[in-house]
Amino acid sequence: MFLDEVKADLDLSRVHFVGKIPYGDYVDLMRVSAVHVYLTYPFVLSWSMLEAMALGACIVGSATPPVEEVIRHRENGLLVDFFSAAAIAEAVVSVLADPGAVAPLREAARRSALAYDLKRVCLPAHLRLIDEVAAGRGA
Numbered sequence: 001m002f003l004d005e006v007k008a009d010l011d012l013s014r015v016h017f018v019g020k021i022p023y024g025d026y027v028d029l030m031r032v033s034a035v036h037v038y039l040t041y042p043f044v045l046s047w048s049m050l051e052a053m054a055l056g057a058c059i060v061g062s063a064t065p066p067v068e069e070v071i072r073h074r075e076n077g078l079l080v081d082f083f084s085a086a087a088i089a090e091a092v093v094s095v096l097a098d099p100g101a102v103a104p105l106r107e108a109a110r111r112s113a114l115a116y117d118l119k120r121v122c123l124p125a126h127l128r129l130i131d132e133v134a135a136g137r138g139a
Contacts, residue, residue: 030055035095040066041082053077054113056106058099060091076108 018029030036036057038049045066053059053070059077061067071077078095080087095102116122 027051027055030057033057034099035060035092037088037092038062038067039082039088040064042066045069050113050116053109056110058095058102058106059109060088060095070112071109074105076112077105 018025021029030052033052036049036052036059038052038059038061040046040062042065049059049061049067049070053076059071061071061077061079062082063073063079064082068079071079073079078091080091114121
């Protein structure tokens with residue numbers, strides 16, 4: 001429905017709707033993406049943003065609570081006003097205009113995502129917490 005409203009203003013040869021694709025293809029797609037726009041209005045942060053960060057994507061994210069928990073503006077990504085189409089567009093254009101300038105953001109995003117590694121960080125911490133609570137040491 002939204003596409004019908006805006007398609008006259010778009011170059012549809014540059015817009016790709018990939019649908020459901022195998023995970024390996026998704027990873028390949030993220031690796032070649034010039035910028036990953038992640039907009040969410042206070043809701044749960046998705047793993048897709050963390051995966052994009054882990055793959056070294058430059059994130060342009062909404063300055064909303066779930067995104068601000070992970071992205072620090074101009075340190076490991078760019079934050080924009082969720083309601084400002086102009087701010088979103090300006091951030092995306094700045095990334096596309098000078099990809100080299102955001103290389104440090106990409107590297108920092110990858111390092112930040114490693115703090116959420118399921119096997120080496122999150123699951124062991126979760127299991128320790130369960131053990132502590134079961135032993136009566138935690139709350």
